[in-house]
Amino acid sequence: MTSNPHSERNRVEFVRAALDWLDTDDEPDASAETLDDVFALLADQRRRLLLSVMHTYSEELTLPDAAEEVAIRETGHKVADISPERVQEVYLSLYHDHLPRLVDAGLLEYDQERDLVTPDGVYRGQ
Incomplete structure (x- = not known):
């Protein structure tokens, strides 16, 4: 499977933004669960x-x-x-x-x- 550099860069930026969001939330367990729910919806x-x-x-x-x-x-x-x-x-x-x-x-x-x-x-x- 080949990917273009633009889509790969977008993917990396998205993952970093999600990880930053997890790091800044006061309730990490709830955040991880919420993120799992979001990914399941968008899967x-x-x-x-x-x-x-x-x-x-x-x-x-x-x-x-x-x-x-x-x-x-x-x-x-x-x-x-x-x-x-x-x-x-x-x-x-x-x-x-x-x-x-x-x-x-x-x-x-x-x-x-x-x-x-x-x-x-x-x-x-x-």
């Missing part, structure tokens, strides 16, 4: 993509629209070139797995009756 690419979609739009989206956007970012193709089955698979995995985790973490809100995903106020910078 899955589909969750990262959903967060990125919500950050890009910074407003409520229907879950089907969010699933389309995630599928576009996963494949690098236009939505017209992605099979409906693929978008359905993304939708179902968001609905059953990824979205509940992000809602529980307080990063997103979900209105099941309206099938709307909303970035949390803190996440939107409010």
